[in-house]
Amino acid sequence: MVLKIGVIGTGAIGQDHIHRISNTLSGAKIVAVTDVNAEQAKAVVNNENMDAKVYENGHDVINSEDVDAVIVTSWGPTHEEFVLASIAAGKPVFCEKPLATTAEGCKRIVDAEIAHGKQLVQVGFMRRYDKGYRALKHVIEHGRIGEPLMVHCAHRAPSAPGCTGDMALTDSFPHEIDVLRWLLNDDYVSAQVILPRNTRFAAEGLQDPHIVLLETKQGIRVDTEIFVNCQYGYDIQCQVVGETGIASLPEPSSVLMRSEAKLSTEILVDWKDRFIDSYDVELQEWINCTVKGEVNGPSAWDGYVVAVTADACVKAKHTGQIVPISIQERPSFYIKQLVL
Ligand code: NAI
Ligand code: NAD
Numbered sequence: 001m002v003l004k005i006g007v008i009g010t011g012a013i014g015q016d017h018i019h020r021i022s023n024t025l026s027g028a029k030i031v032a033v034t035d036v037n038a039e040q041a042k043a044v045v046n047n048e049n050m051d052a053k054v055y056e057n058g059h060d061v062i063n064s065e066d067v068d069a070v071i072v073t074s075w076g077p078t079h080e081e082f083v084l085a086s087i088a089a090g091k092p093v094f095c096e097k098p099l100a101t102t103a104e105g106c107k108r109i110v111d112a113e114i115a116h117g118k119q120l121v122q123v124g125f126m127r128r129y130d131k132g133y134r135a136l137k138h139v140i141e142h143g144r145i146g147e148p149l150m151v152h153c154a155h156r157a158p159s160a161p162g163c164t165g166d167m168a169l170t171d172s173f174p175h176e177i178d179v180l181r182w183l184l185n186d187d188y189v190s191a192q193v194i195l196p197r198n199t200r201f202a203a204e205g206l207q208d209p210h211i212v213l214l215e216t217k218q219g220i221r222v223d224t225e226i227f228v229n230c231q232y233g234y235d236i237q238c239q240v241v242g243e244t245g246i247a248s249l250p251e252p253s254s255v256l257m258r259s260e261a262k263l264s265t266e267i268l269v270d271w272k273d274r275f276i277d278s279y280d281v282e283l284q285e286w287i288n289c290t291v292k293g294e295v296n297g298p299s300a301w302d303g304y305v306v307a308v309t310a311d312a313c314v315k316a317k318h319t320g321q322i323v324p325i326s327i328q329e330r331p332s333f334y335i336k337q338l339v340l
């Protein structure tokens, strides 16, 4: 069976996912697209040379008889509406992060999915599919560095044109929030945010960088520098300090150069390149599972927990306080999600 997919939002990542499904992956085709910018949606269909219909809006895509499953890649504030509509239509939906822009919005999705009685939602936390993070998890789970005690992370982007308000915490940092709880098999109990001296490259009125300190249930301390105008590259770092050793996320492979009196390797600059393999694996697994009627990846529950944690970070930033994070037990409906 070829899975017929409708895509809502043909911006940066929407175009990327359309391209990989049409050219790199197997078992699926794009049959429907939409974007509030209709011209852009039409241009994407033309450029990709696809046999896909351009619909008026997201709801028409979701409700089209031609569409088996939905991908939501529109901007964050629209996600909740389209995911809820997909659940109402009983269709599997892959939603880019964030699942919704508030924890309450994510909870409404969780409640709707449980009421529907069958899992339909997967959230685009692709780092769980990254070879490097998977290797790091393997090292930890095989006791090669003893019990993890501390984690030092950095999430750096060269510039952040669309990053406004607290989006460094609610749009960029969620990748760390998700991948670290998966890596450590743990959840968070508190958040604190420290505001260093501001870079002159941040847009007027915006804080950059941030340092976020999270504490987990097991007492592991995680510090993350989020620096979205760092100029020099897109650089993701993660170092786990254990009782008997230290394990670091592998750097992306790059030719080691000896040239012009320098020993050097390149640093990537674009997020699209840094996790390109992970997006491929993530979406291929989503297609394969969807065809079998299963959801195996990051769930609506994971999207909810990330949003609760991000909300606590925002509160910690604005109050200067250590903010407790209280997350209820994972509903039994989502227990099988622990496998990934
Ligand atoms: P973008 O701004 O390039 O694209 C968003 C698109 O959605 C735009 O074309 C916009 O016109 C369209 N759109 C907005 N509202 C819409 C609506 N109601 N109906 C239909 N289309 C609508 O943004 P980008 O960078 O592609 O990000 C999209 C989403 O993907 C965001 O949620 C972002 O957080 C996520 N993302 C995830 C990444 C990842 O690594 N997993 C990387 C980049 C983005
Ligand atoms: P973008 O702005 O390039 O694209 C968003 C698109 O959504 C735009 O084309 C916009 O016109 C369209 N859109 C907005 N509202 C819409 C609506 N109601 N109906 C249809 N289309 C609508 O943004 P982007 O960089 O592609 O990011 C999109 C989403 O993907 C965001 O949620 C972002 O957080 C996420 N994202 C995830 C990753 C990742 O690494 N997983 C990377 C980039 C972006």
Ligand code: ISE
Binding pocket: 157, 171, 172, 175, 271
């Ligand atoms: C984007 O929204 C993402 O999700 C990328 O993975 C992230 O690292 C980038 O900085 C964001 O803009």
